[in-house]
Amino acid sequence: MRKIEHLGIAVKNLKSSNELFKKLLCTEHYKEENVEGEGVATSFFMIGETKLELLEATRPDSPIAKYIEKKSEGIHHIAFEVEDIHAEMERLKSEGFEILNEIPKEGADNKLVVFLHPRSTNGVLVELCQEKRS
């Protein structure tokens, strides 16, 4: 794991949360992006080497919709930047961690991503992110 790539925060309304975090961080979000496959609209704030990813559900079956329904808004996941997502998946599987998607999927911000089930990571939803290589 090279660094914390982003903290994912589940929000009910991206527009109002963008305003709140702009006031909090004294900086604008640098991008907004929908990820159809996850049923989410995201916006990203850069803080030093790490980002905040705000996530609003765009479909009722989105994991974010279910999370907010069950728990309300808040920190949803932590994402780590990895050099080689396939090698990390193999390593983590051999260490007994539970990989949720066997094939890395399209993430926001030009990434390939994989998630680990929180029951194998002390109750924390973990995401692995690898920069997509052209």
Ligand SMILES: CC[C@H](C(=O)O)C(=O)SCCNC(=O)CCNC(=O)[C@H](O)C(C)(C)COP(=O)(O)OP(=O)(O)OC[C@H]1O[C@@H](n2cnc3c(N)ncnc32)[C@H](O)[C@@H]1OP(=O)(O)O
């Ligand atoms: C990829 C685009 C973007 C990016 O960075 O590029 C994103 O980050 S998209 C983020 C949204 N997508 C995901 O979260 C995909 C991975 N998540 C899942 O597959 C599910 O949310 C899963 C499997 C973690 C939970 O789904 P399930 O349908 O099983 O929901 P339950 O409410 O029944 O939860 C089961 C169990 O897990 C606990 N849980 C659920 N969500 C979280 C969470 N975010 N953090 C910690 N724990 C979580 C939940 O409390 C249940 O535990 P229990 O002890 O049984 O109550």
Ligand SMILES: [Co+2]
């Ligand atoms: Co994320």
